[in-house]
Amino acid sequence: MGSEQAAVTAVRRRRGGWWPAAIALVAAAGGVLAFLARVGWGLDRTDEGQYLLLLADPTMSRATVFLFGYVLHPLFALVGGDVLALRVVGMLVGLLTAGALGWAATRALGLLGADAWAVRGVAATAGLLPVVSFPLTPSYNTLAFWGTCLWASGLVLATWPGPGRAHEDAHDGPRDAESAPGPRRRLGAIARDTTLGPALVGLGGVVAASGKVTTGAALAALTLVAVVVRAVTSRRQVLPFVGWVAGGAVVGLVALMALVGHGPAWIVDFYREGARNVALLQGHDDLVRWDPFPWIGFLAAPALAVVVAALVSWRLLRRGAPTRRRGRAIAAVTALAVLVEVVAFATGLAPTRAVPMVGACWWIPLLAIPVLLTTRRTPGSGTDHSVTTTTTSTTPMSADDEPAPTTSASAVASTSASTEAHASRRPGQSRAVEAVTLLALTLAPLAYVVGTNGNYAIAQARACLFWFVAVLLLTGVRHGTGRREGERRLVRRVVTAASAGLVLVASLSGLGHAYRYPPVTSAWSDPAATEVAVVSPEGARLRVTKADAETSRLLAEVDREHHLAGVPILDVTGASPGYVRQLGGRPVGSSWLLGAYPGSLDAALDAVRGDDPTLVDRAWVLDAPASPRRIEGLLPALGRSVDRDYETVATFRHTLGYEVRLLRPVTGS
Template structure:
């Protein structure tokens, strides 16, 4: 579930050609470097020291770029280290519990609204159902995806920035910035990977493939077959995990992909499309043969999604929610950071002696905004701070966008790379900017709650702007570089703080110090001493009913983690919604479509933190169970964590 807690380097740019009448670099009408001198220059600058490459990069530029690599790399190392140190601490029994329980029984329990279990379930099984191991796999996937996206973006940007320093440090600095901002994936989501990870990481990988296609198209005039074929696994994974938002994301990516290869002609467009489709078909066949029969899994997912849709908000209601909450965010940004927005404009507009005033305004504005971020607590991560930390990060992105708009409007900056960008480049940049938003579509929370997790894509846009301001005033370039650096720092701090001090519905790292004895499913996971003792006590109470593992357990109102703790197996969906009891009941009835369940003579254990209702009683009856005569209360709720635990009356010894 993607619910909040409230449910809640800049290196010195190479100098432009001298003289006020210096012409911009020649470009084709699609914005890519023209064939001939400019195109050759772009290819020559791919690697420092290549034959025919420009003169050596000045030492100050190299030092600046190396400094940027080290600084951004340190920021990335900060949140990566925190992830590793917290991997074995804390557990949310609701959303994260649902993820883990569905992965544990991915082979047999197919009542699910998301196919994420067919992606992460085999991985969970491969690591021996070790939660810490699964979380570390998530870390590897997040780091790997952002490295791939960052490298693809910077190689594509290199073609469009022929005056960029001819050294690998330029690309490395950009990749480090993007990786550092990738920590925002950890700003508030559950500690274990879920369908939101697949949606976001898949979107970044899909855009990375488009960027590689565009780079090949510009440099060689042909896209290797393997590049579009990579769309297959990405597309299938995204649609399995979160089909609604992924369909929107893939539509945006498809338009960008078309723009990437359009100059090559329709024959190449069709060829690329065919390879993408071939990759998709091959992926589907592999999943069908090696993982799960999609002919069985997909119909089950569709049926469950129909139940979900019956109680979900309408598209119109969601759009109103997104518009209202986004406008609220904009108002907070303007109220607290108006001066820095003004500074972004005057930094471009004011020149000559007036530029001194622009510099003063920028310095004051940056100081005020930094003070507001600190005072308002906009550097704390976690669900408890979801209304605050997106403000500071959104301000950094907005400031850089304002600088870009001012440069595009100001004709005096016509030599800047931004002004000579063509429709292809803008289409691809638009896709990069949009995917954090499209992957968030469908959430019942404010849209920016989910979009901010994809801040690395917006950091890439900031890099494209920063590197395209060659003829903009120095103040504008310094302001943009400073704000971009601030975004890197803020991303790392928010991610690290969110994991260490405010993990998703779990105790802070310093408080989670005790393991749960006798709970194999939670082996290696540390909770607070009280939680560990309470969970151990519950297991002891139910011990006679839990051997052998895999007992049917119905834990109502979002307590999937309790089922996992007890080595149980869910009846119906693994997710028992607290706000849609009819949906849960429908899942139970479907499990008992023949009047009896899969459990044979070991009837389910029923767990609630409230009195049972007629909805649950009727669902049990559909399985041939009479709650009044077939169940008894195991112990007073005060002895079972305040939970009402009902066990079958005929299971005297728990068998």
């Protein structure tokens, strides 16, 4: 009876860890609330305007390299063009895809109970970070992120050695009650080992490529490395692995062609034409570069508070065997750090208006250093104490100081044969599989951001989810005999709690910044300066500034008076696709004729001349002489003159601050 009670207690300890779960849930709730506070506020009329144009009608533009409009158009149609609903759906998909990666990590590590939910909560919340200080409407970036999450989930399920498998560490001993094969665990093992993992690798790569082809290419390269290593370590398993990866990719390609409505030849031509236009623009071809590091967020007080708490926690871990009292002390330190960061944001000590605040997430990959120092084998360490046994030490000890059950000599003797069998079946090359998986997850943020013209360092920090999973898996790598499993579990909980705090730092920083729009905090400070307005032809409503609301009403009146639905509109401001969308018009040449690039005029002419030649003569025009992005010379190059061929219908103020004129062609011009 006593041995059975000891076994139950051991399992409960492995399922324990309420405090990292509580901290993770606080961070998750904070991140979700921060997103919800922004989801109904404002509308960027540049990038976000282009996203909405392509989501409403992906066929409007061939002079791009974006297929995301075709993929996400069903979502747009499902919500009836409601921008707010579209943003909420994007949030839910981000939570689900990132949560799937968290689930894959917990399955690979054999986590249950509070520990598992803590990991999944942090992972899901990190899935919202790509839209921190960025447009909230789903776009090519978010689709690429979702695809990368699916790809990483499949890679972890397919390649990471799970608990109790033959190539686990020789000194791990037999499976305990947590990792014993039940119905759920058998289903997960079958899915991981045969179909689901490799299929997700292929499917996720295609989804990511449909968002950004550069991301798809980078993930394909990482997949190829994983295939090569798998071929070296296990030739018998590589063919099924490659087959299911290819199968997942085929399913993704078939679905993509169904959404696009064309075959592979059309898709190749689409990318070729778009790449030619991008090359003319001369602004997105520098794929390999080193951008300034976001030191502001990296060294901000909230981030440092979390890091100090993590270091103190590791110091407590290295002082001796893990106990309940030590776990409570670590919980108190971490909770204090989260409180410090919230107070720092509330009192203005943290610069929430700075985009680089997301740089706090660069601390997450650095957590690998203390993880390795804490979990590695120490000189003179003897028998591994990670084996769960049914015999406990009889040394008197208070309840608060009760350590994890120790291993008895009889238990060690009874499992020695199993240990030797494990050792004989674990080839040295299996370390290479672990190393490649960790390397792929570490490079996944770079694969996600490659090709963007934004700051690479900041964009990678927004994708810190993959770093978190990599560090978490690192706690499951056995280094020789290792330390006690109880200490390893506490290390994992510290990683989870610290990552939760850093994700919360980045989430809260988004409240003080909006992409090319006043931050939501300005609406809180002066609610009278805001108003709910219709911002799309479908009648979508958002809370915007009063000036923006007046512009929206004006453009809605012009649309009703002149019936502009489907009317071609040529945007020479270089920054107004959102107003083309508001008017219900059809963009000429491209969803966004980008200004302020060295080749803006050449790219715009290429796009316009590649469109229907009859559109220019009957197109309305958006012009802004004061716009820094104005495409000078576009109208003269097309044989048109503002003074001779157009008349002003309306003038309004752009959200970026300058005056825009809406011009219509003069009859007979």
